[in-house]
Amino acid sequence: xxxxxxxxxxxxxxxxxxxxxxxxxxxxxxxxxxxxxxxxxxxxxxxxxxxxxxxxxxxxxxxxxxxxxxxxxxxxxxxxxxxxxxxxxxxxxxxxxxxxxxxxxxxxxxxxxxxxxxxxxxxxxxxxxxxxxxxxxxxxxxxxxxxxxxxxxxxxxxxxxxxxxxxxxxxxxxxxxxxxxxxxxxxxxxxxxxxxxxxxxxxxxxxxxxxxxxxxxxxxxxxxxxxxxxxxxxxxxxxxxxx
Numbered sequence: 673x674x675x676x677x678x679x680x681x682x683x684x685x686x687x688x689x690x691x692x693x694x695x696x697x698x699x700x701x702x703x704x705x706x707x708x709x710x711x712x713x714x715x716x717x718x719x720x721x722x723x724x725x726x727x728x729x730x731x732x733x734x735x736x737x738x739x740x741x742x743x744x745x746x747x748x749x750x751x752x753x754x755x756x757x758x759x760x761x762x763x764x765x766x767x768x769x770x771x772x773x774x775x776x777x778x779x780x781x782x783x784x785x786x787x788x789x790x791x792x793x794x795x796x797x798x799x800x801x802x803x804x805x806x807x808x809x810x811x812x813x814x815x816x817x818x819x820x821x822x823x824x825x826x827x828x829x830x831x832x833x834x835x836x837x838x839x840x841x842x843x844x845x846x847x848x849x850x851x852x853x854x855x856x857x858x859x860x861x862x863x864x865x866x867x868x869x870x871x872x873x874x875x876x877x878x879x880x881x882x883x884x885x886x887x888x889x890x891x892x893x894x895x896x897x898x899x900x901x902x903x904x905x906x907x908x909x910x911x912x913x914x915x
Contacts, residue, residue: 677848678752678775681798684846685753692756695844696794697879698735701886706877709890710793710821710908711739717819717870717912718789720745727787727811729776729804730795734760740791741766748787750774779807787811791819796911798849805864812915817868820911823851824873827907852909866913873897873906 674682688695697703714736718724722744731737731749733756740747747769751757757771774781776792777800790808808818823830833843834851857871876893877886897903 674775677800678777680847682753685756688844689755692733693735696732696735700879700881701883702877702881702889703879705886705890706875706879707735707793708739709875711736713821713910714789714791714819715740715743717910718791718817720789724788725786727779727782727790729774729779729790729792729808730798731760731771731792732756734763736791736793737769738764741768744768745789748772748782750776750781752776777803777807779811782811784810785813785816788813788816789819790816793821794823796820796822797851798846801852801860805860805866809864809866809915814915817912817914818866822909822911824905824907824909825851825853826873826905827851828905830907854904854909857909857911861911861913866915868912868914870912871909873904873909875906875908878907 693699698707720726720743724745726740726745726747728737728740728747728749731751734749737747737749737760741764745768749760749769750772752773752775754773757773761771772781776795790812796804812818825831825834830851833839833845854871854873858869861869874897876896877890881889897906
């Protein structure tokens with residue numbers, strides 16, 4: 673039986689299905705640069721190679737899956753919305769990927785300690801974070817890691833978008849989705865026994881940046897990522913932690 677939150681997410685997924693890439697900010701040059709950067713961060717932190725067994729949660733239409741395939745890793749890509757899985761299968765044709773319907777808050781389809789890496793893009797802020805981290809910890813092997821990129825609540829645009837209902841609706845958000853603070857994520861993961869934490873804000877490249885300016889703004893943004901105080905209001909948070 674699914675929760676009210678999950679039903680809201682399924683209704684939202686149906687609503688955005690034909691324009692999901694636009695809603696998620698993955699269209700155009702800026703959108704592609706953002707996804708490529710996050711994929712590289714996941715591969716680097718997780719030290720992913722062809723021996724790695726990955727569980728991707730909230731795979732959506734397969735934008736991250738498509739890039740992770742290039743590592744040669746064995747991937748189980750999951751989502752709660754069947755139509756997204758169908759789209760991801762069409763996009764990513766590889767014998768190294770299994771697509772599977774799964775509830776990220778339970779991960780009941782998977783045995784304990786079965787994955788080296790659990791990862792995803794902009795999915796945790798749609799979920800019950802406590803339940804999801806517990807499930808992720810259960811399915812991770814000892815020494816395995818979780819790796820995610822999520823919206824930063826300290827970013828002014830995101831704070832308005834997640835907290836003012838009419839702006840939230842205009843932006844195409846689901847009713848229950850939120851964003852995170854770096855300090856809160858650190859506390860939750862520490863309390864759950866995760867180690868080797870790398871939780872930091874990054875990325876000033878907005879997905880709406882015109883194609884002709886995307887590379888330049890991306891370079892400027894990477895400088896701002898290293899600038900004290902300013903970096904705290906970047907658009908995203910990188911989340912890395914080890915079991």
